[in-house]
Amino acid sequence: MNRLDVDPAVLLESEERRQLRTVLRDLFAESCGPEEVRKQVESARGHDQALWARLAGEIGVHGLALPEEYGGGGYTFAELAVALEEAGRVLCPAPLLSTVVLAGHALLGSGDRRACERWLPGIASGAVTATVAGFVQAADVTAERGPDGWVLRGEADFVPDGEGADLLLVVARAPDGERLFACEPVPPHGTHGSTCDRTARRVLDPTRRQALVRFRGTPAEPVGEPGQVSGIVDAVLGAGRVALAAEHVGGSAHALDATLEYVSQRTQFGRAIGSFQAVKHRLADLLVELEGARSASAYASACLAEWTPELPVAASAAAVACTGAYRLATTEYVQLHGGIGFTWEHPAHLYVRRARADEALFGTADDHRLRLAGLLGLTGTSG
Amino acid sequence: MSDIPEPEEFRAEARRWLAGTAERRAARQDWGSGDDSVAVFENWTETEERAHTDRIRDWERTRYDQGWGALDWPPEYGGRELPSYYEQLYRTEEAAFDVPRRTEVFPVTQQLVAPAIRIWGTDEQKARWLRPMLRTDELACQLFSETEAGSDLAAVRTRAVREGDGWRLRGHKVWTSGARVATWGVAVCRTDPDVPKHAGITVFLVRMDAPGVTVRPIRQMTGGSSFNEVYLDDVFVPDADRLGPVGQGWRVTLTVLAAERLDSGSLGLDNADRALHLARRLPRPLTGGERQQAADLFVRTLVQRLIGLRVTAAVAAGREPGAEASVGKLHATATMRATTDLVQQLLGPRLAADTGEWGTFAWTEHLLGAPGYRIAGGSDEIQRTILAERVLGLPKEPKGAVS
Incomplete structure (x- = not known):
């Protein structure tokens, strides 16, 4: 079981993906630099809606991994992973993870054709933002059948992009067991008379918002069949982990590149600080971690693209490798920039915030190690 | 070229040849019996070393004589002029068979010295040395x-x-x-x-x-x-x-050293796999911390294999491998250390004193041998400097007083 039977070619970036990467890197350089990111996160919606529309429309990022019948491009997760990596590189605050990965996979995973036809084209075109509740962190939401259809009551916390999303996919307890529901809380911002209050949490990572969502008789529609929830949750978490791993590779690569540039031009004691072995060796170690993370992420994306049986192991292994690399990369990003790296104005802290806040999303590296030990039987025997 | 078989076809052909020539390796059901050596460096007397060398040489000659050695060398040297990663494809298949494990002098001869002679040798030297070295008549x-x-x-x-x-x-x-x-x-x-x-x-x-x-x-x-x-x-x-x-001579030496650095990708994986097997078979439930430690070692082995596959894939696609080709040795020595750490935790006193139990005290060979690879073939520190200067492009260390 320690043998690895994978076609090496899937780990290699295709020419098509390389072109996609170039296009995205140019677009982000032009409209999502460090200054723009700060402006975007201070805006009401927390991201740049013009950029969102360009990503969806011009480049087709949102639909990359969605089937063509639902308005997608019919590519695979491996292409979407390129976009996530580039978005992670610049800390793009657009809700790609919540909308395209989490909500997208919840709908696809439900196998509910009607729900897919209704919402996925909007997700693909960028017209709809969406998120999930009760998947990542347990929520306390019940669903009951009212005179005008299903309504939700209860609350879900730590909902990614929960304040602004147009569509919420919620795991709720229905009389016949747990079930997935979709609701479109209108108006979006908890105005008087709304049945859904959404309170933005103060967050460690301002580029990825979270909200407490209270359902007070919110109208909702069931998605998929009862009894399907655990499978859908698995699919969403699997996709989320692999997506996050790709983002982390991008963020780590940025941290390494920015640090290399800085230590090459910053001089102390009459020489570039990058010529000191104490600095060099730390960056060499970071490169080793980054290449490991890149490999684990590529493998997990390939597994997710084909939904292979290795996906659970590959996703957790990528989570371990990529959160580890991102932790190290952001630590060195600050440390090797010295005083300037500790200032508010320097972007390094935004990456520290992203790296640490993300670990709370789908599990810390240690959580994933425990999960792997279970999956692989690394548990000893009862004696 | 048209006579290069597709990788899958080649692997199937290799499997067929191996099946007719060697014994299939017994499955891992022999846990608890048989050879429990995890030595990183063999400890042989001269007589034992000669006997082992003869056994390996017999197998290498069989390979070479039947067209399965020197795969990426031209026919004049007894090869098939296949792309270099076909050697790795072959080795993947060979790993399932019970063939003698090559000691270091074999890859040194075939993968380091012979290619350097091909680059630097005179026609007379190539004619005199290459075939005997590839066939391991000369080591x-x-x-x-x-x-x-x-x-x-x-x-x-x-x-x-x-x-x-x-x-x-x-x-x-x-x-x-x-x-x-x-x-x-x-x-x-x-x-x-x-x-x-x-x-x-x-x-x-x-x-x-x-x-x-x-x-x-x-x-x-x-x-x-x-x-x-x-x-x-x-x-x-x-x-x-x-x-x-x-x-x-310095340029000739660098040719050999560069080949050595790239040849370390699978270092330490066998013993890491064995330590993971120990984590599965230990006759007590592992604590949470031990499970995490074992899973972490698993991730290291997976990543190490994936890095190797990325290099293979790049070479196969005719691309120059990137940074992934240079991080292998540092990754491998860290894997070896992590293997020691896990085994130490799992075996406790049975690593410190020999109770005679199978697969326990034998790990002291790994514990004491692993540090050697952090020094041999370019120490970890030299590897880091090479990565920093040649891959990351950082400024060179100023020359010391003596140069």
Whole structure:
């Protein structure tokens, strides 16, 4: 079981993906630099809606991994992973993870054709933002059948992009067991008379918002069949982990590149600080971690693209490798920039915030190690 | 070229040939019995080393004679001129069969020395040396390090002085594996002490049975001997056995070292797999911390394999591998250390005292051998400097007072 039977070619970036990467890197350089990111996160919606529309429309990022019948491009997760990596590189605050990965996979995973036809084209075109509740962190939401259809009551916390999303996919307890529901809380911002209050949490990572969502008789529609929830949750978490791993590779690569540039031009004691072995060796170690993370992420994306049986192991292994690399990369990003790296104005802290806040999303590296030990039987025997 | 088989076709062909030639390796059901050695460096007497070498050589000759050796070499050297990653494809298949595990002198001869001869050798030398080395009729060891020239290899002091139609070599080499069984030694020597150190070096191939060559085993920290010191006391080497131009020996040496760095991708994986198996089979439930530690080692092995596959994929696609090709050795030595740490935790006192139980105290060989690989073949520190300067492009270390 320690043998690895994978076609090496899937780990290699295709020419098509390389072109996609170039296009995205140019677009982000032009409209999502460090200054723009700060402006975007201070805006009401927390991201740049013009950029969102360009990503969806011009480049087709949102639909990359969605089937063509639902308005997608019919590519695979491996292409979407390129976009996530580039978005992670610049800390793009657009809700790609919540909308395209989490909500997208919840709908696809439900196998509910009607729900897919209704919402996925909007997700693909960028017209709809969406998120999930009760998947990542347990929520306390019940669903009951009212005179005008299903309504939700209860609350879900730590909902990614929960304040602004147009569509919420919620795991709720229905009389016949747990079930997935979709609701479109209108108006979006908890105005008087709304049945859904959404309170933005103060967050460690301002580029990825979270909200407490209270359902007070919110109208909702069931998605998929009862009894399907655990499978859908698995699919969403699997996709989320692999997506996050790709983002982390991008963020780590940025941290390494920015640090290399800085230590090459910053001089102390009459020489570039990058010529000191104490600095060099730390960056060499970071490169080793980054290449490991890149490999684990590529493998997990390939597994997710084909939904292979290795996906659970590959996703957790990528989570371990990529959160580890991102932790190290952001630590060195600050440390090797010295005083300037500790200032508010320097972007390094935004990456520290992203790296640490993300670990709370789908599990810390240690959580994933425990999960792997279970999956692989690394548990000893009862004696 | 049209006669290059598709990788899948090639692997199937290799499986068929192996099935007709070798025994399939027994599945892992033999846990608890059989050989429990996890030695990183073998500890053999000279007689044992010769016997093992003969066994490996028999297999290598069979491969070569039946068209399964020297795969990426041209037909004139007995090869099939396949892309170089076909060797890895072949090895993936071979791993399932019970064939002798190659000791270091074999890859040194076939993967390091023979390619350097192909690049630097004269036509006469290629005709004389390449086929016998690829078939392992001749085995070559590296006469590189000296007591005063370790990481700073270009500081070698072994002298080679012209004498008639040859050279007289005098010096002392250390850390040579396979010196007892090798027929040739590749010696890095100083031919001109009056020019900057990198410019005064020349490489020679020395007959290991030449008068004046003395081999003495070094006892390493495991208690056993895998390396030797080699004394060259006025050894005569004909000029026909000089490899590369006089004074160009540093470039010849770098050719060998570069190949060595790229050849370390699978280092430590076998023992890591075995430690993971121990984590599965230990007769008690693992604590949470132990599970995390074991899973972390698993991730390391997976990542190490994936890095190797990325290199293979790049080469197969005709691309120059990127940074992934250079991080392998540092990753591998960290895997070896993590293996020791896990086993230490799982075995507790049974690693410190030998109870005679299968698969327990045997791990001391790994514990004591693993540190050697952080030093051999370019220490971890040298690897980091190479990564920082050549891959990341950081400024070079200013030269020290002595250069």
